Amino acid sequence: MNNTAPLLDVSGLIKRFSVKGRGPKGERRFVHAVDNVSFTIARGEVVGLVGESGSGKTTIGRTLMRLTDPTAGVIAYEGTDIAHLPAREMMAFRRKIQMVFQDPFASLNPRRKVGQLIAEGMEIHKLGTRQKQDAEVKRLLTLVGLPADAGQRFPHEFSGGQRQRIGIARALAVAPGFIVADEPVSALDVSVQAQVLNLLQDLKEQLGLTILFISHDLAVVEHFCDRVIVLYLGRIMEIAPCHRLYSKPAHPYTEALLSAAPVPDPDRKGDRIVLEGDIPSPIDPPSGCVLRTRCRYALPDCAAVRPELREVAPNHFKACLRDDIL
Template sequence: MSALAKPAPHAAPDPLLVVAGLRKYFPIRGGVLNRVQRHVHAVEDVSFTVNRGEVVGLVGESGSGKTTVGRTILRLETPTAGSVSFAGTDLGFLGRPQMRAMRKRMQIVFQDPYASLNPREKIRTVLAHALSVHDIVPAREREGRVVQLLEQVGLSADYLDRFPHEFSGGQRQRIGIARALAVEPDFIVADEPVSALDVSIQGQVINLLQDLKDALGLTMLFIAHDLAVVEHISDRVIVMYLGRIMEVAPTRTLYAAPNHPYTQALLSAVPQPDPDRRPQRTILTGDIPSPISPPSGCVFRTRCPQAIADCASIVPELRPVSPGQFSACIRTAP
């Protein structure tokens, strides 16, 4: 099992979430008897912690397994192996009633704000439903709480009786955030919450999440495929590729001195307003391999510009390369 991705030195050593040796395989069935023939290796031996009050960015290309990690943490998917502990409780040992109570403390903001809202329900009903399911406030107080939630995300009570299609994408995502906040959670998985939005709106939503994190003391796993998106909201960043963690580092360290070749390639593609700060562009050739039959050894070796012969046989573990920074590369890690 890989070493746990330790928190940055400045972060309080108070883990709210501990993920250890997480694996998630999806069976592929076929044939006359519909038997399992192969598996999709979506997540492979992933371990990390998230401290209370911390925002951890989880970044990688499409198909890297980051969304599956988020869904498995919340038990929307059942892990194949490994464990997820939240506030000292191993979620794998919880039955359905206990897990339902735990979901009040763990919420998700989905990528597609329109698909995650019932198109037949007014926003008043959407938010009140979240309050009633978990019995957050008495029925007579729910109207006031719904208005408060809307105002908390920058919307007004004038929107209560509108349907989802009457809002812009950014407004719908604000409603999705308000729904997640309705149950007063300790932890939020933000699953690519700005990827479906215009660039001009992305910054507004990220700033909103940052303000809510500061005001409410939220702990967050912020999933994105773009390193530029997580830079200003994350305390630490985890970089994933084909189901495995490639690098973990405090945000400033990662952007100033990326260690893993994959991180370096991703950062080289991030636009820089200052031409003098722009690193030499690293072009990754080929497509990300299939998670049905991932490469042997280091899964990144088939696209890595620094790959050597040993990369085909050695599975690199996360090893420390600087304070708080861990890299899974046999060439760059000491």
């Protein structure tokens, strides 16, 4: 990590989706899916992106991949802003940024063999000869812990955990510099989930992968990530190194999230902080701090001022007005 410039530098990222119908005053309405989000990821770093449904975590992942175009903001990958690159120039970056999906086969052609699926990216980006690609497929399959001849079979012949291994092999096939993993273990049973997490851990150590790990599972993120970004309603609530976030959460939302997560320990009693009510609509988010409608620490000021991210300890940022809590 001698390179001090971050691999990925996202600033002021905004994504709005327009909604059918108009508001009470006849104005156009938007879902504010991602609302002014900025963060960086260093080379070799694994950053967790946590949040509940509607937090914008998946939208951020999709925007980084340019599967959806951002409304505004800069996504600098190795210094180049890819947020508004035309399709032709984006092609080169599509190779560098790969995605691992929750269900890797939901979007793939079930009639193609696993080997063809893995080699697809190499074909598109014209990497190596046919023979080299075949050899590479075998190497990748072994790397992710599958038999080298698995490439001759079809996706439906594999179990969920094996499919996720294939999905990982597919992402690695084009030697990407950055991987967006969107809930890669959420659909798996616990025992299989552990196997895939270990695989990711090994690959990260062997290949020095840089990963944005999107998940709703706090324990998995704590286990796997170096740094964590906590999202709520399209905004960043807190960013901190992993051990710090879990031991000393600074934001009321993180505190509630950690307290709500069930722990496999029947003796843990203690007071649970239950966030009352539902997540507000992202079409019409609360003024000021978006958490204030459910926050037990909210003050009148919280409705008036939108809190910006500020550093409360080295590398530890929070978007909360109050300093006298937690």
